[in-house]
């Protein structure tokens with residue numbers, strides 16, 4: 288047998304960044320009590336009515352939940368969307384598709400299969416995504432047999448992909464575009480004209496714009512515009528546009544595994560049919576609790592105020608250092624550690640010298656054709672703890688990376 292026939296092909300699915308981080312720090316002792324700012328898991332209070340709401344529907348744990356969600360769930364999601372994005376008030380049921388997701392991550396993964404099926408005339412098409420970005424986008428594209436196309440999203444493009452730089456040949460074979468706004472990890476927000484341009488591209492080339500808006504409710508200046516809001520104001524309904532929403536970040540409920548996607552009703556219907564085979568349904572008591580959580584803004588406002596205090600502290604502690612920018616949205620700092628040996632070295636230094644755990648930017652990015660990695664000079668800082676812990680961690684970072 289030839290070696291070619293016996294050689295095992297390399298698994299193309301990338302190893303998740305947190306597994307890589309565990310391997311990077313394995314065997315290294317932390318140089319202080321540990322503060323984990325690596326994972327984006329909000330530690331703010333959960334809505335205090337959550338358990339009551341879950342309990343109200345606990346008998347329904349005995350039932351298989353409907354994949355399309357209950358009317359009450361969809362109604363609560365539609366009402367929230369209409370409050371947050373006024374043009375959607377105009378959209379009657381049927382023109383705004385809504386589907387529950389068991390956490391947005393699974394939805395972001397499975398959606399590429401339906402996006403590909405939607406353009407089966409293209410075959411295994413291209414899926415566009417910022418580089419760096421949330422690791423599930425690339426994993427989903429690769430698992431589905433699509434070609435991930437990594438669009439530069441560093442300082443040279445204002446940390447968002449340059450839409451004018453995407454080649455016509457690429458656009459012609461594109462089936463979907465993941466756009467994260469507010470962006471993880473960069474913290475920038477796509478403004479209304481950027482979103483309009485992205486929607487125009489999606490419609491001209493008939494691909495799906497998947498706006499990952501998981502961080503839409505965390506901001507310190509003004510509420511970021513949403514893709515459905517902009518599409519709703521452009522005419523042509525919500526064709527080609529999907530928004531992904533998560534209660535993990537908005538409502539500090541990462542463990543509930545709850546989110547939803549909304550938008551293009553024709554696509555949402557096809558996605559629901561696909562999910563009827565493979566999608567993890569959201570348990571009925573969770574749907575019931577989500578409806579209550581979506582109807583309440585008080586806990587979201589309280590959480591936002593806590594983030595604002597922490598970003599004020601970051602302004603004081605990090606101003607003028609490590610390329611610090613206050614993020615426009617989301618809860619990550621994206622610090623430039625190029626002068627400190629780059630992302631992996633800086634993460635190891637911080638761990639060993641002061642016990643602060645961060646995520647290397649290189650783990651969120653793919654290598655460019657020339658072998659450089661656009662995240663290699665950065666570390667991601669998740670501002671998820673309370674003010675006192677966050678201040679201590681930021682001071683340690685500033686002190687260690689002087």
Ligand SMILES: Cc1ncc(COP(=O)(O)O)c(C=O)c1O
Pocket residue numbers: 327389390391392393395421467471499501532533534535541545546
């Ligand atoms: C950009 C982005 N999208 C989606 C998710 C998934 O969120 P969840 O599955 O908790 O809803 C995350 C989680 O960190 C994220 O950062």
